[in-house]
Amino acid sequence: MRVLITGGAGFLGSHLCDRFLAEGHQVIAMDNLITGNTANIEHLAGNKNFLFIDHDVTNYIYIEGQLDAVLHFASPASPIDYLELPIQTMKVGALGTHKALGLAKAKGARLLLASTSEVYGDPLVHPQTEDYWGNVNPIGPRGVYDEAKRFAEALTMAYHRYHGVDTRIVRIFNTYGPRMRQEDGRVVPNFIAQALRGEPLTVYGDGTRTRSFCYCKDLVDGIYRLLLSDEVEPVNIGNPSEMTILDFAKKIIELTDSNSDIAFIQPTDMRIKDDPKVRQPDISKAKRILNWEPRISLDAGLQETIDYFKTVVKR
């Protein structure tokens, strides 16, 4: 296959580039580098099956030649990013998805949309199944991301139903691993960097919120299987092993062998507003139709992530 990966220089995009190249495909990575980083793909420079194009996908996308698949992964993806880049977040979810779908239609390519567990908002159904419609505040700080992704899902289904474009939708739950941006404000890079520096780990609120963390390579494997499957409707991909943020902080301190303390803080800003209280994917559908489930333990995945952060965190 010849595949286009938008957001190809980002955290997940770059791991997808690696996987598709390893499977023998040709990869075009497109990124405007507002949250992506060429350091994530520099090891691919010189690979004859790899091409990088610096382009903002909210503008018309021109690709010469045949394309078999488009994976639309471009988007700011952390709560801090949505706060700093609210308009770009909405544009890439809405206009960028429109351009990616238009390209897929013109090329007769399959399109896979990177959607998110954020479409479920602060969920009233737990664990979250794909048939849950969500509980999203459209005008809250997360609304720019959540609503753009909800619009992107609706547009993807419209292109599928009206134009017959072959589409896939993955709802991605919290994922971690090497190449996460140190300063993106998410809990994994924050806690690991704080632990490595011996600074207190900043637990927001009382630490009872929960998340379920999936290692990037497991996630990429689920996405790869979904692309090759026949499933048009959304599929959750994530790790169902849920834990509180306080337990997660303790785990990071233990694995980094750090003497950091835990600081309970109540951000007064938008970081904590509408922060979902619980999150856990129901992955029955992925198990059933993709024969997929996560294989990498939290300890093993975090160890790889910590090793990576040791190379980038200034101490």
Ligand code: UDP
């Ligand atoms: N969080 C925290 N301390 C931090 C960063 C995040 O306690 O330094 C909490 C945050 O309030 C949320 C959870 O960790 O409950 C996961 O936050 P993250 O930003 O990683 O992603 P989200 O799942 O909210 O999109």
